[in-house]
Amino acid sequence: MSKDNHGREIDYLRISVTDRCNLRCLYCMPEDGVTWKPHDSILTIEEIERLVRIAAAEGFSRIRLTGGEPLVRLGIVDLVRSVVKTAGIESVAMTTNGLLLPQMAEQLKQAGLQRVNISLDTLDPEQFTYITRRGKIEDVFAGIEADLAVGFNPVKINAVVVRSLNQDLLTFAKLSFDRPLHVRFIEYMPVGDSCGSGGTGWTEADTIPNDELVSMLNALAIADGIGPLLPIAKTKSPQGWGPAQYYQFDGAKGTVGFISALSRHFCSECNRLRVTAEGQLRPCLFSDLEYDLRTALRAGDDASVQETLRRALKAKPDSHHHRVGTERLMSQIGG
Numbered sequence: 001m002s003k004d005n006h007g008r009e010i011d012y013l014r015i016s017v018t019d020r021c022n023l024r025c026l027y028c029m030p031e032d033g034v035t036w037k038p039h040d041s042i043l044t045i046e047e048i049e050r051l052v053r054i055a056a057a058e059g060f061s062r063i064r065l066t067g068g069e070p071l072v073r074l075g076i077v078d079l080v081r082s083v084v085k086t087a088g089i090e091s092v093a094m095t096t097n098g099l100l101l102p103q104m105a106e107q108l109k110q111a112g113l114q115r116v117n118i119s120l121d122t123l124d125p126e127q128f129t130y131i132t133r134r135g136k137i138e139d140v141f142a143g144i145e146a147d148l149a150v151g152f153n154p155v156k157i158n159a160v161v162v163r164s165l166n167q168d169l170l171t172f173a174k175l176s177f178d179r180p181l182h183v184r185f186i187e188y189m190p191v192g193d194s195c196g197s198g199g200t201g202w203t204e205a206d207t208i209p210n211d212e213l214v215s216m217l218n219a220l221a222i223a224d225g226i227g228p229l230l231p232i233a234k235t236k237s238p239q240g241w242g243p244a245q246y247y248q249f250d251g252a253k254g255t256v257g258f259i260s261a262l263s264r265h266f267c268s269e270c271n272r273l274r275v276t277a278e279g280q281l282r283p284c285l286f287s288d289l290e291y292d293l294r295t296a297l298r299a300g301d302d303a304s305v306q307e308t309l310r311r312a313l314k315a316k317p318d319s320h321h322h323r324v325g326t327e328r329l330m331s332q333i334g335g
């Protein structure tokens with residue numbers, strides 16, 4: 001396992017496999033989409049496979065495929081199959097909006113994918129169309145069913161919480177009651193606004209700090225008669241739990257998690273590097289510092305890819321120091 005200059009063990013690589021998407025979430029992408037990167041600027045499937053092999057030899061053992069929307073990337077199932085088989089890779093997961101899961105979940109499971117997180121910010125059909133600017137919520141519900149049906153485990157639902165959206169958080173949290181669904185509330189991050197993703201008018205004031213969110217939910221849950229959320233010890237966290245703080249309603253099959261990149265940031269536990277669809281390696285989500293992997297991959301220079309991974313690792317900052325607002329959009333970084 002590789003260590004960075006701050007003593008953190010870095011074994012997790014998040015790879016964005018495309019900058020394209022079949023949705024246009026308000027907080028992630030402009031309505032007209034972005035100027036898509038030309039195909040030849042995006043890493044090919046073979047280049048990603050080679051990058052994973054080199055990264056695995058450097059001690060990266062966990063891979064998450066993200067995007068844009070990873071399921072719109074041609075060849076994604078083959079990529080999963082090959083990443084899963086790479087020596088040294090122990091876990092392969094994906095983050096998706098879920099729209100294409102009904103058609104693809106079975107193939108992905110067969111290819112060896114272990115976990116699929118689905119992003120869904122509301123249970124209200126109209127609000128869903130407002131947030132995503134297109135798309136039907138029923139398709140995501142069908143995606144969640146497919147995720148459960150093929151046996152991905154655990155099944156997590158990631159919901160970005162935005163104060164001015166006034167989402168129905170209790171109904172959301174209660175999804176964790178009857179079925180083994182793990183609902184995770186994510187603080188809204190004002191990322192990418194500097195290149196005009198916005199138009200949302202949302203600012204940091206729209207980020208609801210986790211502690212406030214837990215109190216809000218507990219008040220609603222107690223009034224509803226189901227009682228407060230009970231904290232789960234980190235030591236009892238199943239695999240792939242990541243930086244969330246977890247709770248559970250008494251008697252529930254699933255859990256409710258809270259991920260805070262801002263109010264209680266987890267920089268000291270950060271264990272990851274990110275690769276953009278264009279093959280740029282980012283030591284920190286909130287920093288625009290990037291290292292070019294694509295040139296070395298295209299030159300067939302594995303030693304230089306290895307060297308770039310090492311340089312990025314050493315340059316990983318101790319914390320984002322509350323700097324937010326990146327040049328790239330979230331859809332380009334991969335969340």
Ligand code: SAM
Nearest residue numbers: 028067068069095096097119188189330334335
């Ligand atoms: N398309 C896939 C999806 O939506 O799951 C994968 C890519 S998306 C960029 C990855 C995650 O980033 C999603 O859960 C999304 O909600 C989250 N995300 C995007 N923009 C965000 C923002 N400004 N603040 C917090 N989370 C954000």
Ligand code: SF4
Nearest residue numbers: 021023025028068097
């Ligand atoms: Fe697409 Fe995911 Fe961004 Fe929504 S959050 S626009 S689904 S990449």
